[in-house]
Amino acid sequence: xENIKPEIGLLRFTTAxxxxxxKSTLIGRLLYDSKSIFxxxxxxxxxxxxxxxxxxxxxxxxxxxxxxxxEQGITIDVAYRYFSTPNRKFxxxxxxxxxxxxxxxxxxxxxxxxxxxxIDARNGVIEQSIRHTFIASLLDMKHIIFCxxxxxxxxxxxxxxxxxxxxxxxxxxxxxxxxIHIIPISAKFGDNVVDKSENLKWFNGSTxxxxxxxxxxxxxxxxxYARFPVQYVIRPQSDDYHDFRGYAGRLAGGKIFVGDKITxxxxxxxxxxxxxxxxxxxxxxxxxxxxxxxxxxDDIDISRxxxxxxxxxxxxxAKEFNVMLCWFNEKPLQIKSKxxxxxxxxxxxxxxxxxNTKLNINTLEEDTDKKEIKMNDIANVTIKVASPIFIDDYxxxxxxxxxxxIDEATNETVAAGMVVK
Amino acid sequence: MSDFKINTNHLKLLxxxxxxxxxxxxxxxxxxxxxxxxxxxxxxxxxxxRKAFWPAKIPFPLMHIDTGHNFDETIEFRDxxxxxxxxxxxxxxxxxxxxxxxxxxxxxxxxxxNKLQTVTLLDAIEDEKLDCAIGGGRRDxxxxxxxxxxxxxxxxxxxxDPKNQRPELWNIFNGRKNMGEHFRAFPISNWTExxxxxxIMYEKIKLPxxxxxxKRKVFERDGTWLAWAPFMExxxxxxxQNLDVRCRTIGDITCTGVTLSTANTLDEIVAEIAASRIxxxxxxxxxxxxxxxxxxxxxEGYF
Ligand SMILES: Nc1nc2c(ncn2[C@@H]2O[C@H](COP(=O)(O)OP(=O)(O)O)[C@@H](O)[C@H]2O)c(=O)[nH]1
Ligand SMILES: [Mg+2]
Numbered sequence: 001x002e003n004i005k006p007e008i009g010l011l012r013f014t015t016a017x018x019x020x021x022x023k024s025t026l027i028g029r030l031l032y033d034s035k036s037i038f039x040x041x042x043x044x045x046x047x048x049x050x051x052x053x054x055x056x057x058x059x060x061x062x063x064x065x066x067x068x069x070x071e072q073g074i075t076i077d078v079a080y081r082y083f084s085t086p087n088r089k090f091x092x093x094x095x096x097x098x099x100x101x102x103x104x105x106x107x108x109x110x111x112x113x114x115x116x117x118x119i120d121a122r123n124g125v126i127e128q129s130i131r132h133t134f135i136a137s138l139l140d141m142k143h144i145i146f147c148x149x150x151x152x153x154x155x156x157x158x159x160x161x162x163x164x165x166x167x168x169x170x171x172x173x174x175x176x177x178x179x180i181h182i183i184p185i186s187a188k189f190g191d192n193v194v195d196k197s198e199n200l201k202w203f204n205g206s207t208x209x210x211x212x213x214x215x216x217x218x219x220x221x222x223x224x225y226a227r228f229p230v231q232y233v234i235r236p237q238s239d240d241y242h243d244f245r246g247y248a249g250r251l252a253g254g255k256i257f258v259g260d261k262i263t264x265x266x267x268x269x270x271x272x273x274x275x276x277x278x279x280x281x282x283x284x285x286x287x288x289x290x291x292x293x294x295x296x297x298d299d300i301d302i303s304r305x306x307x308x309x310x311x312x313x314x315x316x317x318a319k320e321f322n323v324m325l326c327w328f329n330e331k332p333l334q335i336k337s338k339x340x341x342x343x344x345x346x347x348x349x350x351x352x353x354x355x356n357t358k359l360n361i362n363t364l365e366e367d368t369d370k371k372e373i374k375m376n377d378i379a380n381v382t383i384k385v386a387s388p389i390f391i392d393d394y395x396x397x398x399x400x401x402x403x404x405x406i407d408e409a410t411n412e413t414v415a416a417g418m419v420v421k
Numbered sequence: 422m423s424d425f426k427i428n429t430n431h432l433k434l435l436x437x438x439x440x441x442x443x444x445x446x447x448x449x450x451x452x453x454x455x456x457x458x459x460x461x462x463x464x465x466x467x468x469x470x471r472k473a474f475w476p477a478k479i480p481f482p483l484m485h486i487d488t489g490h491n492f493d494e495t496i497e498f499r500d501x502x503x504x505x506x507x508x509x510x511x512x513x514x515x516x517x518x519x520x521x522x523x524x525x526x527x528x529x530x531x532x533x534x535n536k537l538q539t540v541t542l543l544d545a546i547e548d549e550k551l552d553c554a555i556g557g558g559r560r561d562x563x564x565x566x567x568x569x570x571x572x573x574x575x576x577x578x579x580x581x582d583p584k585n586q587r588p589e590l591w592n593i594f595n596g597r598k599n600m601g602e603h604f605r606a607f608p609i610s611n612w613t614e615x616x617x618x619x620x621i622m623y624e625k626i627k628l629p630x631x632x633x634x635x636k637r638k639v640f641e642r643d644g645t646w647l648a649w650a651p652f653m654e655x656x657x658x659x660x661x662q663n664l665d666v667r668c669r670t671i672g673d674i675t676c677t678g679v680t681l682s683t684a685n686t687l688d689e690i691v692a693e694i695a696a697s698r699i700x701x702x703x704x705x706x707x708x709x710x711x712x713x714x715x716x717x718x719x720x721e722g723y724f
């Protein structure tokens with residue numbers, strides 16, 4: 001699989017919006033108009049729509065998969081959907097909009113490159129829009145696309161769109177996000193989703209699909225920023241590969257070359273990359289995202305949880321650091337209690353030593369009551385770890401800059417954090 | 422040939438992701454096993470596992486839950502594959518679960534052992550002390566699967582609780598568990614049927630010839646063509662015909678649909694799938710039973 005250029009091939013995006021803003025309908029529309037819906041799926045939802053007394057096919061039924069969701073007509077969990085056009089394959093994380101599902105949106109956004117945020121043209125920017133934009137920016141989306149939906153219900157009015165456009169720009173002054181796009185659409189009737197709308201002739205920008213097909217998401221593969229968390233040590237102990245000792249993992253950021261000088265963390269031992277193995281194919285380099293196996297010139301002791309990095313640019317070796325933490329669990333955060341911290345392939349014990357600031361994510365103002373961090377809250381906290389870990393700022397590297405916390409008693413993932421300096 | 426322009430740039434990314442998951446499984450679990458059905462998805466899993474650990478052998482066994490209602494060729498293919506790649510192979514029989522009275526054979530024309538596999542699988546996980554079963558499930562297959570995690574937690578009864586799943590963030594997978602619990606892991610969650618076929622084509626992966634066109638005795642039921650086998654009951658209106666078909670999925674004979682097709686090469690199959698308008702599960706009788714059939718089976722511990 002060598003001559004394939006991945007950077008343009010796959011785009012992951014997440015959808016956000018309040019309940020009934022039309023997320024599920026929009027995704028259904030994208031699937032439907034890009035002809036990614038199969039006959040039997042369409043039969044199935046047509047029948048269900050009829051049974052529920054709807055005249056038109058309810059496209060949201062395509063994504064609302066669990067029984068409870070269909071019965072209540074809401075999206076509870078993150079659902080993943082796939083479609084492709086001749087230009088790109090798309091993975092959609094469809095996440096629910098209610099405040100009690102902030103954690104699901106964080107989850108969906110953590111693996112996405114782009115966030116699509118829906119705004120109801122009748123309501124304009126509301127509290128939820130602020131929250132969704134903030135989360136998209138916190139998780140460092142490469143692009144945020146605002147879809148002003150239900151334009152059919154405001155007579156496709158340009159004046160109304162301009163008002164909302166202004167509200168969004170004001171919001172962005174508070175949040176700060178990069179690469180913003182704003183499109184007027186009607187998910188229900190398909191305007192500007194896949195096909196250019198006859199009703200919105202005053203809008204010169206691209207349709208949503210066109211934008212998704214063309215936005216740039218590629219890394220710049222600067223070798224300074226290479227990070228290689230060791231997942232697994234490969235020692236075949238067979239006759240043919242008697243002395244083989246390879247470090248398997250997925251390169252996170254940047255690019256590496258055979259011959260590069262590297263440092264192993266936390267031991268700080270140095271060596272050079274002898275070879276990059278890929279199922280018997282000889283290769284001289286690897287770039288961010290590649291799953292590879294690295295062999296080194298020197299025999300040094302390396303195990304899972306270690307990180308191999310370019311000697312010219314080491315991450316911080318930290319025993320105490322700050323993260324923006326999103327709390328996921330019903331049981332509130334306990335200050336001074338211990339959690340297991342997972343950082344890439346490394347696992348250490350940790351203590352949450354202090355809550356620095358807590359945000360009211362609906363207003364983006366600081367919450368004075370920072371005593372209790374409950375489910376779906378987002379706060380800046382200080383974490384102490386039992387042995388130092390090697391971190392980067394999340395905005396520099398999403399892999400070496402992210403952590404999760406696990407409750408030792410229940411094994412549940414209770415929080416996700418992004419390293420901030 | 423097709424007039425489809427097919428995008429393949431994404432295959433490398435899907436492969437990198439799946440290999441990453443394979444290695445996380447090997448690192449985080451003590452005794453995983455790869456559920457091998459003989460179908461194309463599990464054959465792709467084996468290929469990905471070989472790549473993940475090369476030049477070492479795959480560090481976990483393959484496990485087949487055998488309903489006894491197989492295409493002969495599946496078994497032969499399975500045994501050869503295990504031998505060729507030096508994999509340990511565990512086979513567990515649904516018939517044993519039936520003999521032990523743990524599973525009760527279904528009756529009637531739509532009788533299938535597909536659902537009974539759950540009993541055998543859960544027993545096998547317990548007997549072999551497995552802590553992770555690796556499956557070829559894909560989120561595009563079915564609505565309930567669209568919500569599935571890469572690392573999917575099962576309680577000590579083997580059950581899935583879709584409303585209370587562990588969040589999965591970035592590439593950090595939490596495989597911690599209590600005694601008696603286990604995980605299901607799905608390395609090709611993000612692949613579609615077309616991705617699987619394109620990958621098979623690019624990587625030149627060997628498949629059982631059942632996937633290519635061949636003459637077979639088939640009959641039509643509820644709009645689906647099913648392979649005929651001597652132990653299957655026919656309705657009075659159904660007749661067996663000998664037609665050119667190929668399998669789109671391979672599982673238990675009683676509920677695997679076949680497609681009328683003369684596609685003889687991977688190119689032709691990929692073109693056919695790309696143009697096709699029915700999901701592959703649309704051909705599986707087991708999912709037609711009710712709208713939430715898959716969700717219910719999965720909660721109980723099905724693949
Ligand atoms: N008129 C109109 N209705 C829409 C549009 N998009 C969605 N809807 C309707 O709004 C309701 C909620 O949509 P849904 O997709 O379930 O919203 P979700 O909660 O964000 O997933 C449904 O009744 C849709 O038919 C639109 O563009 N125009
Ligand atoms: Mg919805």
